[in-house]
Amino acid sequence: MSVLVAASGEAAVPVDTVHRSDRPLLLAASLATLGRGRADPSHRVTADGALWRTSLMPSGPVTCRLTQLDATSVHCRAWGDGAVEFVDALPDLLGEHSAATDFAPEHPVLAEAHRRLPGLRIPRTGRVFEALVPAILEQKVHGIAARASWRRLVTAYGSPAPGPAPDGMRVPPPAQVWRRIPSWEFHRAGVDPKRSRTIVTAAVVADRLEQTVAMEPAEAAARLRAVPGVGPWTAAEVAQRALGDADALSVGDFHLAAMVGWSLLGRPLDDPGMVAYLEPLRPHRYRAIRLLEVSGQAVKPKFGPRTAVTDHRDH
Template sequence: MTVSAAPVETTHRSPRPLLLAETLDQLGRGRGDPCHRVTPDGAIWRTSLMPTGPVTYRLVQTDRHTVACRGWGAGAAEFVTTLPDLLGERDDATGFAPEHPRLADAHRRFPGLRIPRTGRVFEALVPAILEQKVHGIAARASWRRLVTVYGEPAPGPAPEGMRVPPSARVWRGVPSWEFHRAGVDPRRARTVVTAAAVSDRLEEAAGMDPAAALRRLRAVNGVGEWTAAEVAQRALGDADALSVGDFHLAAMVGWSLLGRPLDDPGMVEYLESVRPHRYRAVRLLSVGGYAVKPKFGPRTAVTDHRRH
């Protein structure tokens, strides 16, 4: 906890129903994420590094349409201007009318589910890179260690252990052996450092149309279709960004909607009917309790890259 000035406070009232917890759930990187915490009282605490400085913010849903926000730190005043985007006010589900009964039911039961838009492209990119082709448990441990070591303490009365995501300048200076200690192989480490070197160009993606934004992200060596989609879902509020190449996603979509697994081409073809809401459909399967993927063997072993 660090001492700071009085918080910046605001209340956002949406004309549409809003499910705060479900909307922001995908922004966290596991229970130990130093940048995202949910406390026992249901409050959501997050940190970010805004252009004007670091911010810690606390969000509480007070009724079906209303969220109360408090922010601390030099970036708090700037952050509150972006709160409507974070809460999905730009997200428009108009035209989304899925025919599959499970999707239709979930859409009906959870009208307050939004696709959030943080607007912080590089912040979303680093953890996505760390999650490339490794077990989620290992990737989250890497993120937790690196942010704890290199991130600044969160301003304000943040829960213990919270940190502000490191700046691109800090990521550029992380030594190779520190990535190694965090279990990050050289390929992913190089991609993080390469992206950090062009972070200003990457932030411009927030003002582009979805296709151009994805092209800008994929221009970074080491950033492919999956990684770009993961960033677009969180930073850009892209409701159609489908994580093609995910180890589990295609099989989950297939089992959930067809009762059999699909591969990536099959998933892309099947979800064509809900474009431009393919990511929304995936989120609804999860939030609606319809996400299914049978287990046919033991969990995949976690690879320890520190031994390499």
Template structure:
């Protein structure tokens, strides 16, 4: 912990209500995420590596419309300049008009749901790759292991245990056996290294239209529709990025809105009228407590790749 850095402070006041904890919740990769912490006073602490350098930042909710940010490190001014985008100040949903009663009620109850964007592609892409085709418990454990091993200490007065996410240069150099120790199979580790090798090009997709951004993401072997959507949701704040191919999502949408499971094709067809706000609909189901998926049979086994 380095507490001697100068703090950069800024405040965002939005026209519409916002909730910083709700907006940033999708950025947390499990309860022990070294890059994300919520402290007892309600503050959200996060770390990032901006184009200008590393940053630790602390977000606090002042009132229903205002958020205060304190940031430390070389990337603090850049982070502060993008604070509005991060907390979803510019997220507009005036044309979101669901007709299902559950979504109508959720939209009414949660007008402060804002879909923010980090503008940091690799920081969303690596954990998304780690979460491909494995149990969330295993993916979060791998993320913790790798960040602790290869992430640098967080600048400023960060809570104990916080680390910076590794940079592209670091990800490129992670030995294969270290991925193995983190229970990451060769397919996912190769995809991470490939993405890190072209990180400069990938970071530029934040300025592209959604379709072109997704095309560039999916041009990398190992990055498919699901992974691109997960990145678009977090790095680009795309309100329509639907995670097609998710193990639970289609069934959850079906059970929650129709009382029966759907497959991916059925989910895409059913949610088509909600474009360009399909991800917003999913998030409303989640935050409102209406996301339902009955459990049948035993829990999915956590596969251990590290022993062989």
């Protein structure tokens, strides 16, 4: 990986690198889970196929532009005070920390998906609080509503994206800013008091939550779940993205257990049934879920009308 380092503080001067892996790498599919909808102000795919992301690194804000060069190579250009630190962590973001060499699923659907998608990676952003806030916003509400809340709050309280970022992109605010967002602004963004309290409470202990990056999965989950309002589902959603945990299973998801059952057994499962059925796939249970989703093999019949979007601003 070759790096051209910009002078300190020169946000307009990019840091360039080409990451070359020794195994296949599917950039767009691997990082798709990091975005919260097409209008996410911190994650954007442009018409030329480039993937743009913003983040707040310990050293400062960063905007990056990622493009796939070939089957094993990705070009990264980053701007901002956090650019060098971001580039240093790029291998983790691209899933180099988590190989699937010991993943050998027996189910023919999973085996075929794994064969066809050897480049599917589990990204590791290393930014725990940034992954936690949108996960909290997604608790027990329709995804459309959660994405709208995230977009409104990051646009209002985030900072301008450094460099030539696409219009509307912002850097997610730091924990101290989330702590000071007034309750009525959460309300205007469609966030009910329970979720807003959870975000503010987590912001108070954000430094301790960031320490989970260096912990074993069980210890990290326990630390995350120590925050009132953060349960197994939310902790798993954070572990998948910030910690790159290929085994983190989102137990409690409204659709997941049924999808796994229909896709692999031709019938629905509940959460205990899903956990029991996927047990032989440890430590790759989340990897199996992503393979189903990305390969197009995920199945869940529709039996009724779509869940209504609840507007908490009227509450």
